[in-house]
Amino acid sequence: NAGVMQNPRHLVRRRGQEARLRCSPMKGHSHVYWYRQLPEEGLKFMVYLQKENIIDESGMPKERFSAEFPKEGPSILRIQQVVRGDSAAYFCASSRGEDEQFFGPGTRLTVL
């Protein structure tokens, strides 16, 4: 009974490069959420997706960030032209409906 899977667990990028973070929800879950945890802070909601649809992206920065959850495959959080301020832990969660969310182990992004 695998939980939410995220990869990579650690990602290092240089300024200006692209970062791609992947999230595979729990079996049977069709709702995916992305949260960001900046150093010394709590988690902040970024985006909520269902298969092939973005439901709520109110927490996403307006530029450089995008997310998708295709019909097949994992959800992807994409950060273009990364800057040092993007260094954070990015957590994915999934749920069966709009109910209890189960969190993955996170991807720690470091921008040099």
Add this chain to the structure above:
Amino acid sequence: AQSVTQLDSQVPVFEEAPVELRCNYSSSVSVYLFWYVQYPNQGLQLLLKYLSGSTLVKGINGFEAEFNKSQTSFHLRKPSVHISDTAEYFCAVSDRGTYKYIFGTGTRLKVLA
């Protein structure tokens, strides 16, 4: 909008002593409440949750929390802590029927020998 306050950023406590980590939320509408623990460089592990029913909730590792609607609080307690409880603890709230979890800024529990 819903918000969560964890007043104590750090709590040092001696081993085998009791501990309480405080959590208050802003809205009195029906809510779901959660406590998570995060060990260094790891993900979130659910300690306990309140969805409905009894206001005293028991979780893993000997932790419990009490939902107090009138005070909009959900404080986490453990009667006797261990060194291994040293970690960061996050309180989270979601308005019932919505999906957005609102997290507090966390409380760093340090258990001293």
